[in-house]
Amino acid sequence: MSREAQGPILRCRGLHKAFGEEGRRVEVLRGLDLEVERGEMVAVLGESGTGKTTLLHLVGAIDRPDAGTILFRGQDIAAAPPQERAAYRNRDLGFVFQLHHLLPEFSAVENAMMPLLIRGEGRVRARDRALALLQELGLRECADRRPSELSGGEQQRVAIARAIAGSPALLLADEPTGNLDERNAEVVFALLSDLHRRRGMTTLFVTHSARLAGKCGRILKMEHGSLTDPAGNRYNVTASTTQVPR
Ligand SMILES: Nc1ncnc2c1ncn2[C@@H]1O[C@H](COP(=O)(O)OP(=O)(O)OP(=O)(O)O)[C@@H](O)[C@H]1O
Ligand SMILES: [Mg+2]
Numbered sequence: 001m002s003r004e005a006q007g008p009i010l011r012c013r014g015l016h017k018a019f020g021e022e023g024r025r026v027e028v029l030r031g032l033d034l035e036v037e038r039g040e041m042v043a044v045l046g047e048s049g050t051g052k053t054t055l056l057h058l059v060g061a062i063d064r065p066d067a068g069t070i071l072f073r074g075q076d077i078a079a080a081p082p083q084e085r086a087a088y089r090n091r092d093l094g095f096v097f098q099l100h101h102l103l104p105e106f107s108a109v110e111n112a113m114m115p116l117l118i119r120g121e122g123r124v125r126a127r128d129r130a131l132a133l134l135q136e137l138g139l140r141e142c143a144d145r146r147p148s149e150l151s152g153g154e155q156q157r158v159a160i161a162r163a164i165a166g167s168p169a170l171l172l173a174d175e176p177t178g179n180l181d182e183r184n185a186e187v188v189f190a191l192l193s194d195l196h197r198r199r200g201m202t203t204l205f206v207t208h209s210a211r212l213a214g215k216c217g218r219i220l221k222m223e224h225g226s227l228t229d230p231a232g233n234r235y236n237v238t239a240s241t242t243q244v245p246r
């Protein structure tokens with residue numbers, strides 16, 4: 001096995017990101033480091049506006065950092081050309097957001113099979129796979145309904161089915177339970193946590209719930225532009241582990 005196949009699946013080093021023009025610039029991320037091991041479920045807590053979504057957008061190749069590297073399986077996706085970034089998003093990542101972002105014109109199963117179609121899989125196979133997933137997530141009876149005909153909790157579970165349909169190596173979840181009542185938040189979290197346990201899905205879980213975060217393998221807190229551990233120490237990757245295999 002190569003060194004990069006053994007190391008953390010995700011290594012972020014010295015990430016900087018600012019928004020706004022000169023004079024009114026807001027520095028959101030200031031030299032953030034993060035490592036996530038394969039199969040980990042890491043919770044990211046932090047007050048509103050501290051940069052949690054910004055971080056997920058950088059890791060998700062939706063936006064680029066001003067400085068720093070983001071190594072996914074040893075490849076720097078921050079510096080990669082747009083085509084490679086698009087392939088990474090489609091092949092390696094699953095996204096779940098606070099709002100489900102399901103397409104209203106399509107049924108649950110059509111939404112769930114969308115990433116597979118984008119990947120070029122045949123319709124029949126994609127549909128079978130999406131139906132199997134909906135069944136697994138307790139949503140088989142919702143398959144042919146449109147998002148407007150589903151409850152908030154069901155919509156979010158369909159969004160999770162869509163996110164994992166392509167068996168992503170890394171799931172990025174940005175307050176997936178933020179819009180749900182306590183019971184549905186519990187159901188959706190249990191689902192993510194179960195996927196993590198059973199499939200070893202590496203998950204980065206942004207939440208405002210300290211209680212749910214407490215059920216994850218590791219908790220980090222976003223403050224002052226970087227991550228801190230529960231003891232309040234800045235999460236810094238030590239010099240010895242910053243050696244990047246080339
Ligand atoms: N595209 C943008 N242009 C300008 N400012 C932005 C942009 N995106 C984010 N920001 C600013 O960056 C800061 C961090 O935003 P971000 O969305 O990452 O926070 P967050 O931690 O996810 O907050 P919340 O918990 O409310 O979702 C905020 O001050 C926000 O206004
Ligand atoms: Mg956010």
